[in-house]
Amino acid sequence: MIRHDKTRIDAKRRANLDYKKRQFAKPEFQKRDFEHRLNYYILPPTEEITLEEFETWAIDRLKVLSELNSCTYRNRSPEETAEYMTPILNKYLPLHSNSSNSRALQDERKKDHYSHFILRLVFAGSEGNRQLFSRLEAMLFRMRFKEDDFRERREFVKSLDLDWEDVSEEEKKQLAPELTAVSGFKKGEEQDWFKVDFTRVPELVEGRKVLLKRGKAYVLQREQVSLVVSEFQTRLNEALELTSRALPRLDEDDRLAPILHHLSQAFTAPEAAYSSSDSNIDGLSAPTAQSIDALAKHFPLCMQSLHNDLRANSHLKHFGRLQYTLFLKGLGLSLEECIVFWRRSFKLMTDDKFNKEYKYNIRHAYGDVGGDANRRGRGYTPYSCQKLLTEPLPGPGQSHGCPYRTFAEDNLIRAVQGMGVNDRDVLNAIKDDKKKQRYHIACNRVFEFTHKKEIRKVKEEGSWSATDLDTILHPNTYFKRGWLLKHLGEGNAGVVNGGEKMEE
Amino acid sequence: MPHSISQESSIDEDFSMPQADAQPIKEETTTQPQDVEMADADSPKEEQDAKVNLEDLFNDDDSDGEFTSSAPSQLVKDQSPEQPIQVTSKSSYSDPEIMRAFYQRLFPFRYLFQWLNHSPTPTNDFAHREFAFTLPNSAYLRYQSFPTADLLRKQCLQLLPSRFEIGPVYSTNPRDRKTLRNASAFKPIMKELVFDIDMTDYDDIRTCCTGANICHKCWGFITMAIKVMDIALREDFGFKHILWVYSGRRGAHAWICDKRARELEDTQRKAIAGYLELLKGGEKGGKKVNVRRPLHPHLERSLRTLKDNFQTSILLDQDPWVSGKAEHLLNLIPDPTLRTALQKKWDSAPSRPSASKWNDIDSVAKVGGLSITPKALVEAKQDIILEYTYPRLDAEVSKKKIHLLKSPFVVHPGTGRVCVPIDTRKVEEFDPLGVPTVTQLLGEIDEYDREKGEGEGDKKDKMQDYEKTSLKPYVDFFRGFVAGLMKEEMGKVKREREDSEAMEF
């Protein structure tokens, strides 16, 4: 990879590649040849690439993974996901088959290979991120595997050396009645089988979906996808575990660390991502420290509850402060006003203490201070629902996170009743959502109920597009949409009227 | 010397047993087996029959720490002057004197050791194996382990457990588990794959007996289960070393001892149990067999095996649908017209035997007017056969390495019967009611010695006590089983060693 980090990441690998041995390696070794379109990502990259390639390739893959993530988040079916992802993949991470004779073949595969390994470094740091990465990469792999050319896929599987034996024609003939009984196919239908030790396919054994003969499981070809993918994921999980142990050494690298940090910050589902347009709300002039109290009624429950806690205790603990600061930043509160807001909110605190212990964090969140990467990225991004939902649960005295997840059921019901939800069916549906861990659905349900009149209106008028009413996946979207809906006909619904009028 | 207690009667001298200090015996005494799931658990009442207090047994064992280096050997009557055992009709099977004589003279420690050790010389396969004792006062002693067969035997003679169980081989010696700095370093690494079949699971279709009782008729359920399971384990999974053991009362255990079986992970054990399990749903669950067609080859084969047994063991022996008990059968008939017609017919002749009722299904169906195809009726009848004959497993025992299972050859405290192996080649001949009880066996030794008299003293001395009793065929069978297992294991070890040596060149 990058010249000087080679020794750090690939120390183990390099041990096998000393000069003497390399003499006997294929001459193409340095410039890897990617024989197959699909990749199990076993060998780390060895070639050198530029810092710019490092970053842009990683960002492109990140884009793909976050789009995939949003597909699961929206419960898209595999077919819908594949359809949705095709143009995105073609744009950011194209991978052509051998038969396409594309000239870019090797470059595409190289980018795929490198970007995967770079993101391992980005995601290996925490258990949650490792799981996320492994899940998304497995999803991506499965998608590509399924669409792969039949013959090339077969070649690829062969190259994996998974101890799968082919079942010969003769054996197939001999076992025909039993194989047919297992597959459920009618006689004469083409069926391909392979043999594997039964211990390798416990789920298929448990479901009696294989034929067993003296410890060998005869597996239908169609089951292969799940096996290849689960093997892929198993190996990836192990590799990520190893990477995470190597990370501390990587942190010393002053060129890579900031980039990796920045990349890991950037990961959110794109639709759910905060976009700067969210702070650009028609008709809402620049909010000030003073106007937050009045705006709070448009906040989603997560932010309302932080706001209420802050008002009740004149304090918020660290994570709550961070979550709320970023949200306020997201709705357009300037750094100066934000500092004023917190200064006034912490009524019981001396200026000295505030300036010493709190101000810096606010400036850091806004990207006013901190390292290069932080300033370049203008600080932290406001948290999305997904971020809030995957964080560790708040401890005692902490109030951050998503209340639909963190509140006990009765507390949650009381809270949404406080937001004006009094319909019993809706309340029951929210309880049900919570049980099924569909927290964002519950939140959207509350939004729809509390804005149902306005939503009906814009639908009838056709003044809002369907995407304008898509599922909310970001607290700032919740605020923006809610505020706009409550101010319909005030010249803001899509009509620019950047008046001076301060809200309320 | 009637019933004298001799030394070393069942331990052989022909392999070396390193002398080690006696094992601690007072750790982990609990009165309730809480953190362990036991197969074939019987009512604790019977096990308390032996009213021996643990304190009495150890009253002169002062509390100088857990790991006393000197064995309280004066407590073991091993070295005490020989005295006859008084076996009377009032003796309980787990009376201390009886248990002592049993462990001293009859229990095949040597073969048990070889079975678990896979080699004549002690290895960690044995030394790191967990044993758990049920003591005469019903206390349950877990995480015991022994470097050698002799030390296990000594412990049995000291504690006189009413029975003991066998758990997994651990990564370290189970006795050291608390001294490990890293708790996760203590984990089960190996255990036989085990199955437990118990008559309780058949209670809803068993008509001949209830509760803990069994007879030859209902033993048929267990016979059918063993046949189906054994063939599947061999043909489908390729296991060779399968030991079936009578649980002493109303069930059977299977120990699959192949190395591949011992090394199975829990997910794989669960998969095997799931593959073999068929009946779903409890008492109120309705139809218990719901399988897709065509039948999986394992089920097809099982059905072939079970069909004949269904005619005899179920229709004749159990006669489950006689006089007003046909309702469940009617519920399993998928066609309403047929169901109504059969109901009418049977209501007018309630005492019609089950075999006739079974045949009625086809003859009434021939009249016609059915909404289902003949094929669907055939399948429904297959499902009924499977519901009444297919093995009912207590699958939980099978799913985890960590589970313990009662050792072969211990005495069932309720029946006094020894948990003997079952020879599957003659599984139909196995008679659970003919299995010797511990008191019977001790009587047989006594009788043998009396008959042979003093004259053949030399020969008698060379003879082991079990050989004088009806336990002999079972111990011989076990010895043969263990020999087969050891032969394969040692061959394997040798091959592996040769392979690794060859690699170095």
Ligand SMILES: [Zn+2]
């Ligand atoms: Zn019976």
